[in-house]
Amino acid sequence: MTAPPPPAPPSSATPRAPGRRLHMITWGCQMNVYDSGRMADVLAPLGYAPADRPDDADMIILNTCHIRDRAAEKVFSELGRLRLVKQARAEAGHPTILAVAGCVAQAEGAEILARAPYVDIVLGPQTYHRLPEMVARASRAAGAVIDTDFPAEQKFDHLPEQSAPQGLAAFLTIQEGCDKFCSFCVVPYTRGSEASRPAAAILAEARRLVAQGTREITLLGQNVNAWHGAGPDGAPRSLGWLMRALADLPGLLRLRYTTSHPRDMDDELIAAHAEIPAVMPFLHLPVQSGSDRILAAMNRRHSAADYRATIARLRAARPDIALTSDFIVGHPGETDADFAATLALIRDIGFASAFSFKYSPRPGTPAAGAPHQVPEPVKDARLQELQALLRDQQAAFNADCVGRTAPVLFTHTGRHPGQVVGRSPWLQPVHVIGPTSLIGQELMVKITTTHTNSLSGTLVPASNPAATQERTPA
Ligand code: SAH
Numbered sequence: 482m483t484a485p486p487p488p489a490p491p492s493s494a495t496p497r498a499p500g501r502r503l504h505m506i507t508w509g510c511q512m513n514v515y516d517s518g519r520m521a522d523v524l525a526p527l528g529y530a531p532a533d534r535p536d537d538a539d540m541i542i543l544n545t546c547h548i549r550d551r552a553a554e555k556v557f558s559e560l561g562r563l564r565l566v567k568q569a570r571a572e573a574g575h576p577t578i579l580a581v582a583g584c585v586a587q588a589e590g591a592e593i594l595a596r597a598p599y600v601d602i603v604l605g606p607q608t609y610h611r612l613p614e615m616v617a618r619a620s621r622a623a624g625a626v627i628d629t630d631f632p633a634e635q636k637f638d639h640l641p642e643q644s645a646p647q648g649l650a651a652f653l654t655i656q657e658g659c660d661k662f663c664s665f666c667v668v669p670y671t672r673g674s675e676a677s678r679p680a681a682a683i684l685a686e687a688r689r690l691v692a693q694g695t696r697e698i699t700l701l702g703q704n705v706n707a708w709h710g711a712g713p714d715g716a717p718r719s720l721g722w723l724m725r726a727l728a729d730l731p732g733l734l735r736l737r738y739t740t741s742h743p744r745d746m747d748d749e750l751i752a753a754h755a756e757i758p759a760v761m762p763f764l765h766l767p768v769q770s771g772s773d774r775i776l777a778a779m780n781r782r783h784s785a786a787d788y789r790a791t792i793a794r795l796r797a798a799r800p801d802i803a804l805t806s807d808f809i810v811g812h813p814g815e816t817d818a819d820f821a822a823t824l825a826l827i828r829d830i831g832f833a834s835a836f837s838f839k840y841s842p843r844p845g846t847p848a849a850g851a852p853h854q855v856p857e858p859v860k861d862a863r864l865q866e867l868q869a870l871l872r873d874q875q876a877a878f879n880a881d882c883v884g885r886t887a888p889v890l891f892t893h894t895g896r897h898p899g900q901v902v903g904r905s906p907w908l909q910p911v912h913v914i915g916p917t918s919l920i921g922q923e924l925m926v927k928i929t930t931t932h933t934n935s936l937s938g939t940l941v942p943a944s945n946p947a948a949t950q951e952r953t954p955a
């Protein structure tokens with residue numbers, strides 16, 4: 482077996498390292514980011530080391546997202562570009578394997594090969610552990626390989642242990658798939674039904690991450706708070722319990738989780754926010770709409786009042802919790818009154834930030850064929866109004882942080898000389914001027930200024946004796 486060569490610097494002037502090179506392009510949610518890491522891990526034993534540029538790569542994987550129309554269309558324009566790269570490399574005597582992974586691969590399958598016959602491998606999100614076998618088949622030039630099964634075996638049981646260090650803040654997938662079938666959404670079709678990874682496997686992966694230097698873990702799942710498993714005693718457990726077990730790992734400072742569904746916010750999870758210091762006071766809880774009529778049409782199976790009640794319980798448990806959400810405007814049947822109800826819910830709750838989208842009909846989903854589709858210009862106008870309100874709320878939330886002192890976990894250097902950047906508990910990037918030795922530490926910072934998407938501040942010397950010592954003038 483070939484040992485993986487060390488990763489080479491990005492310059493094209495660098496001599497080509499022996500062995501094979503892999504270039505990955507990742508779109509979509511954080512679960513795709515995590516999956517791309519796993520695909521790199523599974524290919525490393527075959528000798529594939531990372532390549533920063535597609536024209537340096539013997540294999541290119543495009544990990545795709547199908548959530549909205551534009552996301553899917555982007556795939557074919559990118560493939561057009563990669564076809565030229567593949568052609569140029571072939572002319573220079575270097576074959577290239579081109580693979581399409583992710584949710585577009587799952588949804589479109591053979592259609593991808595019909596539109597882009599130069600693609601060698603099409604693989605769905607549940608078959609990444611079979612990549613080595615697919616690469617072998619593609620290398621034998623036996624024709625294109627399609628694998629979009631939902632295999633009975635769980636891919637996580639067959640993937641190698643997460644090997645490449647993930648850095649100070651890492652993702653860890655604990656749950657996949659969705660059984661909720663919201664009217665507008667492709668995820669249940671592209672990712673399959675809900676499945677939770679066993680607690681022991683999650684804890685083992687978290688231990689490895691912490692041993693490699695990770696200090697903050699974000700637990701991932703399409704419905705992460707639907708996670709369920711068994712404790713060591715065999716008793717059924719939910720996410721609140723799992724976070725308690727993870728928080729006990731020495732060296733792990735912070736825990737986050739995303740994305741949650743309002744129906745799965747149980748008491749144990751809310752209590753975790755109150756009782757476990759490592760659980761950050763931050764929650765992304767998509768509501769989509771503030772209108773009960775539209776929530777019912779969306780098959781969300783909760784009302785606006787249920788959502789408000791959940792938020793009230795969370796705020797009672799953790800008064801400084803920052804809330805973010807997802808909104809869709811222009812779902813079929815949405816009237817001006819429905820939209821007004823969404824604005825009212827936003828005003829009542831006050832979000833720290835949010836993602837908002839125009840409804841995009843997805844083939845095969847119930848809403849795509851529903852009557853009373855909302856005209857594009859109406860969607861445009863509603864989106865602008867909603868985003869203006871959300872921008873104001875974000876600015877107000879950030880402004881409110883000025884003057885506060887908060888712990889910041891420093892993770893990297895900033896764009897400006899002497900700048901070091903980390904995250905606040907509320908996920909805002911925070912920069913300070915300080916030595917690079919701050920990286921890896923969680924230190925108290927007094928927030929002094931707000932910018933559009935970040936904050937800046939100064940270290941609080943009294944609360945950070947170690948850091949103060951290190952702040953000797955250069
Ligand atoms: N599991 C999460 C979100 C998954 S998709 C949840 O239950 O909320 C991420 C976001 O994309 C969704 O919250 C929704 O706001 C948006 N989205 C999904 N399908 C969409 C569509 N067809 N059109 C527009 N936005 C969509």
Ligand code: SF4
Pocket residue numbers: 659660661662663666667668669703704742
């Ligand atoms: Fe999609 Fe709804 Fe499932 Fe979220 S809960 S992934 S929006 S079907």
Ligand code: F3S
Pocket residue numbers: 508509510511512513545546547548583584667668671672703
């Ligand atoms: Fe996109 Fe698939 Fe994630 S559709 S949002 S990549 S689950």
